[in-house]
Amino acid sequence: xxxxxxxLYQQMIIDHNKxxxxxxxxxxxxxxxxxxxxxxxxxxxxxxxxxxDVIRDISFDGSGCAISKSSASMMTAAxxxxxxxxxxxxxxxxxxxxxxxxGKPFDATKVGKLAILAGVCEFPSRVKCASLAWHTMxxxxxxxxxxxSTE
Amino acid sequence: xxxxxxxxVEKIRADFPILKEQVYGKxxxxxxxxxxxxxxxxxxxxxxxxxxxxxANIHRGIFCLSExxxxxxxxxxxxxxxxIGAGSDKEIIFVxxxxxxxxxxxxxxxxxxxxxxxxxxxxxxxxxxNIVPWQILAGEIGIKLKVAPINDxxxxxxxxxxxxxxxxxxxVSVVHVSNALGTINPVKEVVRLAxxxxxxVLIDGAQAVAHTSVSVRELDCDFYVFSGHKxxxxxxxxxxxxxxxxxxxxxxxQGGGDMIRSVTFEKTTYNELPYKxxxxxxxxxxxxxLGAAIDYVQSIGLSRIEAYEQQLLQYGTQKLQEIPGLxxxxxxxxxxxxxxxVLGEAHAHDIGTILDRQGxxxxxxxxxxxxxxxxxxxxxxxxxxxxxxxxxxxxDRLAEALREVTEVFR
Ligand SMILES: Cc1ncc(COP(=O)(O)O)c(C=O)c1O
Numbered sequence: 001x002x003x004x005x006x007x008l009y010q011q012m013i014i015d016h017n018k019x020x021x022x023x024x025x026x027x028x029x030x031x032x033x034x035x036x037x038x039x040x041x042x043x044x045x046x047x048x049x050x051x052x053d054v055i056r057d058i059s060f061d062g063s064g065c066a067i068s069k070s071s072a073s074m075m076t077a078a079x080x081x082x083x084x085x086x087x088x089x090x091x092x093x094x095x096x097x098x099x100x101x102x103g104k105p106f107d108a109t110k111v112g113k114l115a116i117l118a119g120v121c122e123f124p125s126r127v128k129c130a131s132l133a134w135h136t137m138x139x140x141x142x143x144x145x146x147x148x149s150t151e
Numbered sequence: 152x153x154x155x156x157x158x159x160v161e162k163i164r165a166d167f168p169i170l171k172e173q174v175y176g177k178x179x180x181x182x183x184x185x186x187x188x189x190x191x192x193x194x195x196x197x198x199x200x201x202x203x204x205x206x207a208n209i210h211r212g213i214f215c216l217s218e219x220x221x222x223x224x225x226x227x228x229x230x231x232x233x234x235i236g237a238g239s240d241k242e243i244i245f246v247x248x249x250x251x252x253x254x255x256x257x258x259x260x261x262x263x264x265x266x267x268x269x270x271x272x273x274x275x276x277x278x279x280x281n282i283v284p285w286q287i288l289a290g291e292i293g294i295k296l297k298v299a300p301i302n303d304x305x306x307x308x309x310x311x312x313x314x315x316x317x318x319x320x321x322x323v324s325v326v327h328v329s330n331a332l333g334t335i336n337p338v339k340e341v342v343r344l345a346x347x348x349x350x351x352v353l354i355d356g357a358q359a360v361a362h363t364s365v366s367v368r369e370l371d372c373d374f375y376v377f378s379g380h381k382x383x384x385x386x387x388x389x390x391x392x393x394x395x396x397x398x399x400x401x402x403x404x405q406g407g408g409d410m411i412r413s414v415t416f417e418k419t420t421y422n423e424l425p426y427k428x429x430x431x432x433x434x435x436x437x438x439x440x441l442g443a444a445i446d447y448v449q450s451i452g453l454s455r456i457e458a459y460e461q462q463l464l465q466y467g468t469q470k471l472q473e474i475p476g477l478x479x480x481x482x483x484x485x486x487x488x489x490x491x492x493v494l495g496e497a498h499a500h501d502i503g504t505i506l507d508r509q510g511x512x513x514x515x516x517x518x519x520x521x522x523x524x525x526x527x528x529x530x531x532x533x534x535x536x537x538x539x540x541x542x543x544x545x546x547d548r549l550a551e552a553l554r555e556v557t558e559v560f561r
């Protein structure tokens with residue numbers, strides 16, 4: 001099998017796609033945002049429950065490709081219990097990792113397990129998939145009223 | 152099936168320079184022909200030669216080059232007339248593509264001859280370009296859009312279509328071949344049924360003209376539309392065929408040069424057909440290039456093309472059905488060489504990426520036919536759409552790569 005493909009679809013990504021974490025609506029969420037990429041059809045909602053400055057609970061639902069879904073799943077796992085500040089900082093690091101130039105290194109220590117998504121930048125047409133949930137989360141955290149899309 | 156003289160696909164492939172390209176170090180397998188087709192060297196040369204040696208505006212110059220360009224332009228229009236069996240080249244209107252042609256009819260015919268409460272009947276398998284222009288018209292003048300249902304094979308249900316064809320219906324607009332399902336609609340029957348009630352019919356031939364021979368006179372349709380780029384010609388050029396008496400009574404589409412006979416600040420009289428609908432400098436190179444594409448297709452012969460593509464479709468259908476978990480969406484009995492499918496839990500975009508790395512170009516998504524996706528309850532499909540330069544080996548490579556997908560998503 002093609003090495004890049006193996007790199008992109010690592011087992012952990014396949015697993016998150018099959019059994020996503022925190023994949024449920026949250027009726028009593030304090031914040032909800034919706035992200036939609038109309039050209040490719042990826043469509044998610046991200047739910048947040050904040051307690052002061054801390055993300056007490058986070059979940060998502062919707063549908064999309066393996067890259068978008070596993071990225072959303074890993075995101076919810078990474079952000080639970082984090083402060084607003086920390087969530088924003090992680091968003092920035094993930095954004096940098098996904099949109100870096102092909103072949104450029106990045107600081108894996110800052111993103112933890114999410115480093116598994118590093119291979120996505122080799123697939124420019126898929127960066128939008130991996131980033132959709134993150135931008136949706138940011139809109140839930142810091143609402144601007146804009147429609148979220150990464151296309 | 153008899154192909155007549157031997158079918159030499161390698162010889163045909165040699166006419167298409169792009170088919171020699173490599174993608175990620177693998178020979179390109181181009182299976183996205185419903186989106187756009189590749190161009191034979193003859194078309195590329197025609198375009199180059201036009202710009203390098205013949206470029207001039209038409210209809211206005213009194214110099215040699217302009218006269219030559221005008222002649223080539225006119226002869227291309229005539230070629231297209233004969234290609235689709237129209238009675239006169241005045242019935243051939245140049246537009247940007249199928250989309251613009253449908254918009255032209257919706258606007259010019261619709262606004263002049265339809266009124267609030269009138270119904271326009273389409274089918275459930277239309278491309279967005281045969282839905283949205285009518286919705287825009289609905290918003291403007293209050294017509295209603297009616298949709299004839301399709302069955303689980305992806306075929307138009309003629310009985311239901313007939314039942315919907317009430318006295319309120321004042322226009323019918325139906326796709327000839329569905330880009331999302333491959334279904335070939337019984338358009339001759341559709342036209343006959345509508346004409347029994349004096350309802351004019353538009354046929355969207357975007358996916359038909361490159362794969363089967365079409366005669367608008369035989370179909371007796373009132374309008375027929377297609378795009379040059381899906382017929383091995385350039386992008387940005389398309390054709391609206393309309394029956395002369397209808398085009399005559401329709402108001403013009405856009406105003407400007409070429410479409411007028413005389414202009415004063417008080418009054419303008421319009422030019423005759425087809426110029427009435429062709430304001431401004433047209434896509435001259437595109438028209439001439441489309442003429443070259445038609446010459447090329449006719450040098451091979453559409454009946455041979457159709458026979459070969461039907462063999463490929465059969466082979467491809469069988470190969471894909473052998474893959475565990477693969478379900479073909481669209482299994483009409485009359486079908487063009489389009490294979491739309493879902494594969495287990497794998498999302499179409501993941502499939503697209505994996506195939507791409509094998510050099511295989513397919514389309515993943517809703518194919519501008521979201522209502523079709525909803526009808527079959529899938530978010531998206533993967534689509535391999537074939538042309539006469541595709542081969543069995545390419546289908547084998549597709550099947551092999553799809554097995555790799557199942558492995559990844561096991
Ligand atoms: C059935 C059908 N109709 C219309 C169109 C629109 O063609 P164009 O984008 O060239 O205007 C397409 C293109 O995909 C099509 O498949």
